[in-house]
Amino acid sequence: MKKLTNISKLLIFFICLLSSNVIHAKTKSIGSHKAWKAYTSMIEKNKTCFLASEPSKSTGKYERKNRGKTYVFVTNVKGSTNHEVSVVAGFNYKKNSEVIFTIDGQKTKMFPVEDRAWSESSKIDKSLVRLMKKGKQLIITGTSSPGNLIKDYFSLSGFTKALALIDKSCS
Numbered sequence: 001m002k003k004l005t006n007i008s009k010l011l012i013f014f015i016c017l018l019s020s021n022v023i024h025a026k027t028k029s030i031g032s033h034k035a036w037k038a039y040t041s042m043i044e045k046n047k048t049c050f051l052a053s054e055p056s057k058s059t060g061k062y063e064r065k066n067r068g069k070t071y072v073f074v075t076n077v078k079g080s081t082n083h084e085v086s087v088v089a090g091f092n093y094k095k096n097s098e099v100i101f102t103i104d105g106q107k108t109k110m111f112p113v114e115d116r117a118w119s120e121s122s123k124i125d126k127s128l129v130r131l132m133k134k135g136k137q138l139i140i141t142g143t144s145s146p147g148n149l150i151k152d153y154f155s156l157s158g159f160t161k162a163l164a165l166i167d168k169s170c171s
Contacts, residue, residue: 028040034158074166076171087110094143094145098143101117137155137156138155
């Protein structure tokens with residue numbers, strides 16, 4: 001067997017280091033309300049809480065077997081971030097495209113990077129959360145890297161109660 005080079009040893013060390021953080025970050029459910037689930041986790045000594053929901057319906061031209069899981073998240077990090085809104089699309093967004101976050105007809109542009117999207121500021125996040133608390137339906141519209149328009153529909157039923165769980169645990 002060949003000896004490992006110093007670069008290979010260093011690479012293995014970093015992979016093990018990264019893996020150990022993932023293994024020790026245990027995620028625990030703290031409850032759910034209708035379409036929304038609330039979780040807590042310790043990530044690098046920071047208590048993190050988040051809500052997640054999956055779409056009730058998706059439309060557009062894509063092969064279901066090639067698409068990953070799709071989620072909307074609202075995240076709190078105790079003593080730091082509060083109500084950060086993000087999207088995991090399950091596909092890579094087309095470069096320089098827009099992702100539109102629509103709550104009961106009110107549209108907000110989001111900033112896409114690969115398969116994820118965020119609002120442009122914490123001020124916008126807080127506004128989105130206020131709208132989500134009052135809203136009935138969220139639609140996320142994005143263009144996949146091949147150029148297909150895809151819409152994901154989320155129920156906002158249960159959002160306010162699930163948000164209260166993460167606010168209590170991580171604010």
